[in-house]
Amino acid sequence: MEFSKMFVQNMAVLVTCAYIANLIYKYAIYRTSGIIKYICSVLLLIAGGWTAMMFGFRLTEDVIFDMRLVPLLIAIFVYSRPPVVLVVGVGIGLTRFAFGWSEAAVAGFINLSILGAAGALLNVWLRRVDWTFAKRAALVIVLMNLLNCINIMIFGVMPDGYYLTHIVPYALPTSILLCGLFAFILRDFQKDQQRAIALKEANRLLHQQTEELGKNKIVLEDRAKQLLLASQYKSEFLANMSHELRTPLNSIINLAQFISESAEDTPSEEMARYGQLIFHSGEDLLKIINDILDLSKVEAGKLEIVNEDISLVEVAGWVGPYFELTAERKRLAFDIRMEEGLPDTIHSDPQRLQQILRNLLANAFKFTETGKVELHVYKAEEPQLKGEWIVFAVRDTGIGIAADKHFTIFEAFQQADSTISKKYGGTGLGLSISRDLSRLLGGFIRMESTEGKGSTFSLFLPLS
Incomplete structure (x- = not known):
């Protein structure tokens, strides 16, 4: 025991x-x-x-x-x-x-x-x-x-x-x-x-x-805000587009109707002026339609790029005569500067390069009331990128862009301010199309701008 x-x-x-x-x-x-x-x-x-x-x-x-x-x-x-x-x-x-x-x-x-x-x-x-x-x-x-x-x-x-x-x-x-x-x-x-x-x-x-639900809620709220903002931008775009399409179309219809009703009593000089107005209105209408079609093609991945050798000397001939009359009409200085040491040719798509430069220059002249617009072509080496680059820099002394709008202006249907389209016109698609085209060409667009002091939009294309 x-x-x-x-x-x-x-x-x-x-x-x-x-x-x-x-x-x-x-x-x-x-x-x-x-x-x-x-x-x-x-x-x-x-x-x-x-x-x-x-x-x-x-x-x-x-x-x-x-x-x-x-x-x-x-x-x-x-x-x-x-x-x-x-x-x-x-x-x-x-x-x-x-x-x-x-x-x-x-x-x-x-x-x-x-x-x-x-x-x-x-x-x-x-x-x-x-x-x-x-x-x-x-x-x-x-x-x-x-x-x-x-x-x-x-x-x-x-x-x-x-x-x-x-x-x-x-x-x-x-x-x-x-x-x-x-x-x-x-x-x-x-x-x-x-x-x-x-x-x-x-x-x-x-x-x-719980944390994941919180994060997902934040993401959903952010997406909801983005969708609401996108809906707002598209509503503004449609309202603006309606005006942009009606203006040249009404001009064409009214002038064509006037000519058809009074052709016998209208002097030939006045008929020629009406014909010129119809022609310009048709060009404006065609440009708007082309912008919409180009944006749709880029987003669908169906825009074809045809690369060939481009002589840099020809660039001045592409844009010089096209904007000299605009500069003269607005009493602005217009200068094209080609730096020394540039190659004779670059390999790219001439049609798309011309389209980008015309979009950038058209914006520069549109938003510049006094001063000058300049196209500066030079060769540069980017520290963060490999190889050499040809830069087409479009500088102006216009209204500039506020810092908080630097990213939004490249989005489709958006401009720096919704009131700008009312004052200056335009669809707001030019910069978005130019950015997408520059990527298809293997390059990119860089922007420097200060509100009230002008802007510089630089197109970078690879040299090789």
């Missing part, structure tokens, strides 16, 4: 040690790396075996009876690597020498080493059978306790008869009962831990989903 009381007391000590070990693991080890946590858990089990011996029942000065088997049982159920179970058994056996070197200590070391090897084999077997925890725990506990008794009989220092008649009848059933109780305490604790971990993971996922 004394052995049963001793085992119960020893088990109480182990339960207390298990609680303390859990606190140490939770607050001191849990936040460390995986390998450190693994090593520390093994050391805690070995320390548990040493603690069981420390508070064990001393039958004689050298013989100690205790529940040092319990930490080894825990290792069998907890670890998935059999060698770790063997290490725990041998480690607990080595701690027996902390209480003195004797024949009983050697027997204790051999006993725990054999139990560790047996536990490693059971660990392998447990992972291959599909049994309930209760069945597996019962089998392991009974087998390990029986093997413990056999080892003590074989390697122990007590007479076999005395051990079998005075100790085993009390120690074996008590040890099996207490080990079973501890196994189910451990199982319940593991379930609580798993529930806590699952709850923590669920909270983490919920927090992550």
Whole structure:
């Protein structure tokens, strides 16, 4: 009976040690790396075996009876690597020498080493059978306790008869009962831990989903604002386009009707002037239609680029006569400067290059009331880009563009200010088409502008 009381007391000590070990693991080890946590858990089990011996029942000065088997049982159920179970058994056996070197200590070391090897084999077997925890725990506990008794009989220092008649009848059933109780305490604790971990993971996922929903909400709100803004711009564009289309079309219709009704009474000079007005109105109408068609082709990816050698000397002939009359009419200085050292030719699409330059120059003259407009052609090397570039820079001394409008003016249907279209006219498609065409030519457009001080739009084309 004394052995049963001793085992119960020893088990109480182990339960207390298990609680303390859990606190140490939770607050001191849990936040460390995986390998450190693994090593520390093994050391805690070995320390548990040493603690069981420390508070064990001393039958004689050298013989100690205790529940040092319990930490080894825990290792069998907890670890998935059999060698770790063997290490725990041998480690607990080595701690027996902390209480003195004797024949009983050697027997204790051999006993725990054999139990560790047996536990490693059971660990392998447990992972291959599909049994309930209760069945597996019962089998392991009974087998390990029986093997413990056999080892003590074989390697122990007590007479076999005395051990079998005075100790085993009390120690074996008590040890099996207490080990079973501890196994189910451990199982319940593991379930609580798993529930806590699952709850923590669920909270983490919920927090992550909440953050993602918040981000998606912001993105959706931003897209809604963009759609609303785009709808507003397109409404303004349609209203402006309606005016732009009606003006030349009404002129053509009215003049054609007037000519048809009074052709006989109208002098030839006046008829020629009406014909000139009809021609210019038709040109304006055709330009608007071409802008819309070009934008649609670019967006659909159906605009063809035909590259060929272009003589840079011809560029002045493309735009010079076209805008000299405009400069004279608005009393603006117009200058075309070609830097020295330029190549004779570049390889690009002449039609699209001419279209971009005319769009940029048309805007420059449209928004410049006093001062000058200049086309400056030069060669440049961009630090952030490879190779050499030919730059066509269109500078003006016009109204300029506010800093907060620098990005929006290149978008289709937009101008720096919605009131500009009312004052200056135009569809707002010129810069958008020019930007897209420059990309198709392998280049880009860079803008520098200060409100009230003019603007510079530079077309960069690769030299090779």
